[in-house]
Amino acid sequence: MSDEIFTATVSQENSTPAPKMNLEKVSVSFAGRTAVRDVSYSVEPLKVTSMIGPSGSGKTTLLRAMNRMHDLTPSAKVTGRISLDGKDVFDKSIRLTDLRVRVGMVFQRPNPFPAMSIYENAIAGLRFVGVKDKSFLQESAERSLRAAALWDSVKDRLNAAAGTLSGGEQQRLCIARSLAVEPEVLLMDEPTASLDPIATKQIEDLTQQLKEIVTIVIVTHNMQQASRVSDNCAFLLMADDMAGELIEFDRTEKIFNNPKDPRTIDYIQGKFG
C-alpha cells in the first residue's frame, strides 16, 4: 500500500516539467516609485498562466518586464530574477532581439504595421531577423495565419492593407505576426480589451489551441476570462504604498473555487476591483 503511494508521489514529481519562465522576487520601479514588488511564481510550459487583479496592481508592468520592454523606458528599474529556461533574461550573453523572438507579446490595442500589407505584417518578424527565402516566408505566413485562425479570411487578400481588417481580425494578425517567429512564450496584455464579445470569444478559443505550441501568459481585467482560459492564475493587488504585490498563485480552479487568501476571496466575489 505504502509502495503505491510512494510511487505515485515520485511519478508526480517526475512528471512536473521544469518551468518555462520563472520569476523570483521581481520588482519594477519607475523613477524610484515602486510599481510592483517582490513577485515570485513560475510559468508552467505549454499552459496558460493568467494574471488578474484590479487596476494599478502591476500586472501589465510585470508582464512587460518578462520580455524586457522596460528597457525602452530610461526611468524604469527591474530587480530580481526573471529566467527563461533557467537562464536570466538580463544575462549579457542573451541578445535582446533574440529574447524577444523567443518571448513574444500581443498588445491591448491591435497594432498592425500600417504601411504593410497583411502578408508583410505576418512575416515582418522573419524579415527583421534576416530570413530571405521566399518559399520559407510564404510557408511561415500561411502557418502563422492558420494558427491564428485568420488564414481562411485573408488568404485571398494577402496584399491588402492591414487597416482593412476588423478589430478582431487585426488582433489575430498581430498574434500571427508574433507566432511567425516561432516564439516559445507568448505574453498577452489584455488582448481582448478593445474587442467586441464575438471577437473576444474567438481570441479566447484561439488561446486554448495555441497553448499546444506556445506557453502563454495573459493579463486580463476580466476574471471570468481568466477562469475560462487559464490553467494557472496569479492574483495581484496594490498595497498601501501603491506597489503591486502577489497575493496568491495557484491552479485556476483553486483560485476561483477555493482560494486561500481572504483578499482573493473578496476579489473573486466582486467586493472590489
Place this chain on the structure above:
Amino acid sequence: MTTMINHSMAPRDVIRVASEKSGRKREFWSRFYFVLLGISFMVIMVPLFGVLSTIVSRGYHFLTWQFISTNPIPPTSPLSPIGGVKNALVGSLLVTGIAILIAIPLTLMLSIAIFELRGRLVGAVERGVEIFVGMPSITFGLLISVFTVAVTHRFEAWYGSVSLCFVLLPVATVNMVAALRSVPATLIEAGLGLGSRPSQVMRRIILPTALPRILTGFFLSISRALGETAPVLFLIGAVLVPHINPRLPSTTLPTQIYAYFGSQFPSQRNACWGMALLLVIFVLFFNVLSRIFLAISKKANG
C-alpha cells in the same frame, strides 16, 4: 546574403539559426544608423553656430548707443565713420507697424469667416489662403508696385506695409483658424446652449480661450515681418533720416543691410553686421514671446 534554407530543419530552428547569424550584423548596422542620425544633428549645428558667431563677432562692437540713436552719415571717403542706423530702426518700426495694424483686423475677420461659414466657396477660400502661404514674397512686392509705384512714381512707406500684409495674412490666417478650431467644442456648445448668439460666443468664449494660441501666431508674424526684404525692396525707396510719415519713402533694417552690403565703402559693408545683429535680436525677441504664449496655450489645454 541569402541563407540557404535547410528544409529538413524545423522552422523554429531555421529562424533561430538565422537570428544567431545575423545578430551581430544587425546590431552593428543599428549602431551605425544612430551614429548617422547623430551626425545629421551635428551637421545642423555647424551653420547655426557659424551664422550666429559671425553676426556676433562682426557686429558686436556696433552695439553702441550712438549706433542706435544717430543717423547714417553718407560716407565721402573710405575711412568715413558710419554714424548710426536710427533711420532704419524707425523705418522698420513704421513699415512693420503699419503692416501689423492693417493685418490684424483683416486676419481676424477672415479667420472668423472661415471658421464660422460653411459652403464650397468658403472651402475654396481656405484652400486659396493655403496657396498664398507658399507664394514667393517677391511676387507680392511686384504686385503692389504695379498699383502704387508704377502709378504715382514715388516710393512710400505704406506701399511696403501693404506688401508685408500680403506676406503675413495667409500664414496668420491659417494659424488663427487652427487656434479657433482648437477650442473645445463643449465650451462652444455650452455658450450656445445658454442662448448666446454666435457672435457673442465668438467674442466671449472662443476668442478668449484661443487667445494664447492667437498671440503665438501674432508674435511669430511680427518676427517674420521684421526680417522680410523682398516684399518691400522696390516699394519704399530709402531714407537717411527717421520719420513716421507713411507717405514718405523709408528704409527698414533688412533693406538697409541689402543696400549697404554691396557698397564700395567698407564702413557701410561692416555696418551691415551691426544691423544684422540688431535685426537678429529683435527677431529673436518676438520669437521668444511667441514661444512663451505657446507654452501658456499648451498649459491651458493640458
Place this chain on the structure above:
Amino acid sequence: MSTAIDVSSNSESGSAADRELRLPVRSDTLYRVVSIFFVFLFLVVGVVYFWSILDKSFAGWKAAGFSFFTGTSWNLNGGQYGAVPLFASTVETTVLGMLFAAPIGIGAALAIIFLIPRKLQLLASSLVELLAIVPSVIYGAWGFIVLQPIMYHHLDPWLQRTFHSSWPVNGPITGEGILLGGVVLATMCVPIVTAVSRDVFEVVPRELIEGAVAIGATRSQVIRRVLLPACRSGVLAALTLALGRALGETIALTFVMGGANFVPTNLFASGSTLASDIASELGNGGPTGDSVLFCVAVCLVVLVGLVNAASRIIIARTQRKFL
C-alpha cells in the same frame, strides 16, 4: 515655428474642428454679412493678384515670344529673353538644396526624438528652429562673406581634385554659383524639414514602436521599416513645405549665385533662379525688361502652385492607403 499644415490634431475632449460644429450663424445677421464680405474681399484680392501678374506680363510675352522657354541666352539689357538659364538654375539649386536638406533634416528629427535624452530635447529642437528665424538677407550676407571664401579656397578645389575635374565639378571656380546656392538653400530648408518631421514622429502611437520591438527588431529596424513608412505622408508634407521655401527664396540667393546669362552646366557655374533674378534685375532692362520679369514671376507662381497641388495629391494618396 508656425507651419501651415496642422499635422497634429491631438485634442482629446473634441475640439471645434473635430466635431464639425455648425453654428447657427444664419440668425446672427450682421455677423454673417460681415464674414461673407471678407470672404469675397479675399476672393477679389486673390483674383486681382493672379490677374495683375498675368496682365503685366503680356508685353513681356510679346517681346520674348516662345523662345522664352527655349532660348538659352538671358540678357535683359541686351534684349535677349531666353529664360532657360533661369529654369535650369532654379531646378539645380533646389534639387541640390533638397538633396542635402531632406536626409539631414529627417535624420536630425529622428535624432532629437530617439537619440537625445528627454531633458535636452526641447533645447535641441529650439536650436534647430533658431536656424529658421534668421532672416534671409543675413543668410545671404553670411553666405557671401563666410561660405564663399571657404568654397573658393578649400572646398571647390578639393572637389575638383578628388573627382578629377569630371562633371559636375569641371568648371572654373569662383566660389559662387550653383553649389553655394544649393548649400545656402539647404541651410534655410533644413529647419522646416526637421520641425515638421519632428511633429509627425512625436504623435506616432507608442504601440506601433512597441509592436516592432516586441518581435525582435533592432532600433534602426524599428525606425526604418516601421516608423518612417508609417509617417510617409507627414514627412512628404515636411519636404513639400521645404521645397516651396526653396523655390521661392529670393534674397539670400542674390548674394551667392553670381547672375546668369547662360545655362549653368556645372556646380561651380553662376546662375540666377527665377525668384532671385526678379530681385536682382528689376529695372535693368527698361520697361520691356520689367515686363519680361513679370513673365518670370508668372512662371514662378505656376511652378510653386503646381508643386503644392502635386504634393497635396501625393499626400492624400499616401494617407488613404495606409490609414
